[in-house]
Amino acid sequence: MGNIDMTAEERLQWWHEARFGMFIHWGLYAILAGEWKGQKTRGIGEWIMHDLKIPIAEYEQLAAQFNPVKFDAEEWAELALQAGMKYLVITAKHHDGFCLFDSPSNPYNIVQQSPFKRDPMKELAEACNKRGIKMCFYYSQAQDWHADGGAGHWEDETEEKGWLVYQRSPEEFQRYLDTVVKPNIKELLTNYGPIGLLWFDTPVGITKGQSEDLRDFVHSLQPACLVSGRVGHDVGDYGSLGDNEHPEGKVEGAWETPATLNDTWGFKTDDHNWKSLDCLIELLVNCASKGVNYLLNVGPTAEGVIPQPSVDLLKQLGAWLDRNGEAIYGTSASPFINDPVWGRVTTKGDMLYLLVKQWPDDDLKLYGLKNKVVSSRILGREDASVRIQQDGDTITLSLPTSAPEETISVIGVKIEGKPEAEDLVIQQGAASITLPVALGELRGEITHHGGRGIAGWIDTTPSVSWKVRIKTRGVYDVVAITRGNNINEGWFGNHMIRVEVGNASVSGVAGMQDYDCSGASIQNIASKRGCINVDAVGETTIRIVAEKIDPAAQRGLALRGIELIARV
Numbered sequence: 185m186g187n188i189d190m191t192a193e194e195r196l197q198w199w200h201e202a203r204f205g206m207f208i209h210w211g212l213y214a215i216l217a218g219e220w221k222g223q224k225t226r227g228i229g230e231w232i233m234h235d236l237k238i239p240i241a242e243y244e245q246l247a248a249q250f251n252p253v254k255f256d257a258e259e260w261a262e263l264a265l266q267a268g269m270k271y272l273v274i275t276a277k278h279h280d281g282f283c284l285f286d287s288p289s290n291p292y293n294i295v296q297q298s299p300f301k302r303d304p305m306k307e308l309a310e311a312c313n314k315r316g317i318k319m320c321f322y323y324s325q326a327q328d329w330h331a332d333g334g335a336g337h338w339e340d341e342t343e344e345k346g347w348l349v350y351q352r353s354p355e356e357f358q359r360y361l362d363t364v365v366k367p368n369i370k371e372l373l374t375n376y377g378p379i380g381l382l383w384f385d386t387p388v389g390i391t392k393g394q395s396e397d398l399r400d401f402v403h404s405l406q407p408a409c410l411v412s413g414r415v416g417h418d419v420g421d422y423g424s425l426g427d428n429e430h431p432e433g434k435v436e437g438a439w440e441t442p443a444t445l446n447d448t449w450g451f452k453t454d455d456h457n458w459k460s461l462d463c464l465i466e467l468l469v470n471c472a473s474k475g476v477n478y479l480l481n482v483g484p485t486a487e488g489v490i491p492q493p494s495v496d497l498l499k500q501l502g503a504w505l506d507r508n509g510e511a512i513y514g515t516s517a518s519p520f521i522n523d524p525v526w527g528r529v530t531t532k533g534d535m536l537y538l539l540v541k542q543w544p545d546d547d548l549k550l551y552g553l554k555n556k557v558v559s560s561r562i563l564g565r566e567d568a569s570v571r572i573q574q575d576g577d578t579i580t581l582s583l584p585t586s587a588p589e590e591t592i593s594v595i596g597v598k599i600e601g602k603p604e605a606e607d608l609v610i611q612q613g614a615a616s617i618t619l620p621v622a623l624g625e626l627r628g629e630i631t632h633h634g635g636r637g638i639a640g641w642i643d644t645t646p647s648v649s650w651k652v653r654i655k656t657r658g659v660y661d662v663v664a665i666t667r668g669n670n671i672n673e674g675w676f677g678n679h680m681i682r683v684e685v686g687n688a689s690v691s692g693v694a695g696m697q698d699y700d701c702s703g704a705s706i707q708n709i710a711s712k713r714g715c716i717n718v719d720a721v722g723e724t725t726i727r728i729v730a731e732k733i734d735p736a737a738q739r740g741l742a743l744r745g746i747e748l749i750a751r752v
């Protein structure tokens with residue numbers, strides 16, 4: 185189980201290899217499935233108690249109805265295996281406070297309160313172990329809408345500047361950590377065999393000391409058990425990107441994206457917004473190309489059944505991985521600064537994997553690799569010949585006319601040495617150029633910058649610049665991509681920005697005037713702000729500065745990036 189002094193890197197070894205895991209959100213909320221007393225929730229399924237303001241005394245009665253007679257741990261673990269998932273994280277306790285395991289310390293649990301009486305966590309741990317899948321638990325350490333002292337119950341919250349603030353005294357919360365959380369964690373890490381990781385979530389008001397204490401507590405019980413970043417204050421073994429957040433640029437360190445198959449985590453009868461198989465493969469591949477793990481969710485029904493569309497999608501994803509998993513498992517991030525237009529790249533040892541979404545009619549170009557290319561092959565079509573030419577910063581691959589896969593096909597390229605790429609954005613031939621903030625160099629102070637493309641830019645001192653190799657002269661439309669939120673329009677405002685490409689520049693307002701409030705609650709706003717004549721090829725700096733920040737916008741300028749769109 186590892187010794188107590190293990191480093192995060194040692195703990196993370198299997199996890200980096202794994203790349204892909206199953207998330208399961210399951211609990212009393214599955215009974216309501218998005219509707220309570222005729223009222224439908226617009227939010228995610230597992231938040232129904234909070235969002236519809238269901239009193240504790242009413243919600244807890246659901247426990248007496250929870251009887252998942254169709255639950256079959258073997259079936260769930262087998263599905264994870266078939267999907268190519270290497271670890272499984274299930275909600276042992278979500279924000280509603282109900283324990284899905286036999287907890288001697290906490291009577292609000294499935295064994296004591298439900299007619300089912302079994303401990304599904306035990307059954308799942310066994311089924312996972314049998315298949316070499318790492319068993320892991322989600323545990324809501326701060327929000328607990330049921331237990332005394334837990335945070336986040338709707339009666340305890342007030343809103344300040346658009347943020348929810350929970351009115352709990354520090355003493356009450358500490359008592360809750362000591363009497364509910366720690367005994368539970370001890371049970372989870374003692375009674376279920378080796379646990380791969382504890383997925384803490386929504387740290388809300390937890391202090392740094394409390395987060396560290398929880399992390400150390402986990403490691404003292406099982407030294408090899410990873411602690412997720414959402415334990416709070418960045419003290420976990422790895423980081424958690426936002427829900428369904430798909431990185432655009434380099435991601436330093438160990439990160440994971442938790443993601444949904446439809447729009448909810450916990451089961452909702454009315455959510456049929458399933459992602460397509462193509463989309464899921466793309467998201468998995470994009471994560472892998474950034475060295476990020478993909479933790480994909482299923483939300484079983486109250487009877488214990490994983491919805492059929494989820495089962496079908498996961499099996500198909502697994503079939504793709506059977507053929508192409510070599511380019512995903514055990515790989516690291518792409519060495520290139522920007523993603524190619526045709527797809528994504530991963531690496532392993534002296535191999536580069538080109539994950540091609542747009543199979544070319546003629547040749548495939550790859551720019552900026554420093555290594556010498558040795559040979560290449562197409563996964564699933566080993567006998568096909570691929571001709572390679574390497575000339576300056578450009579590699580040209582001549583491929584057969586048809587792709588082996590309908591979605592993303594993989595070309596394995598053997599190179600000399602460890603992959604290394606030029607440290608700049610290279611335009612792909614005559615194509616448009618996309619410059620996410622995550623790929624740029626940020627100067628000056630910005631309030632929210634996770635290296636993930638969104639910046640809280642509150643005065644005119646910062647700038648973001650990109651080093652770019654231009655391949656094609658011409659006139660380009662300049663577009664600023666900012667972020668809007670239709671729940672609180674005052675957050676983002678209208679700002680004067682200037683984009684400079686070498687010596688040419690263009691200015692204009694970016695933000696809310698381009699914003700269509702009728703859409704999703706968070707949107708990317710594309711503000712087209714004039715055009716620029718790029719008159720020379722070669723290396724140049726592209727920079728964006730703010731000429732004026734709208735003081736009415738509480739969050740300043742939220743910039744995702746800029747695009748230079750080639751005029752045809």
Ligand code: GLC
Pocket residue numbers: 209228230231385386427442449
């Ligand atoms: C969020 C939600 C939660 C869900 C989780 C998954 O933080 O509060 O309901 O479990 O994200 O990533």
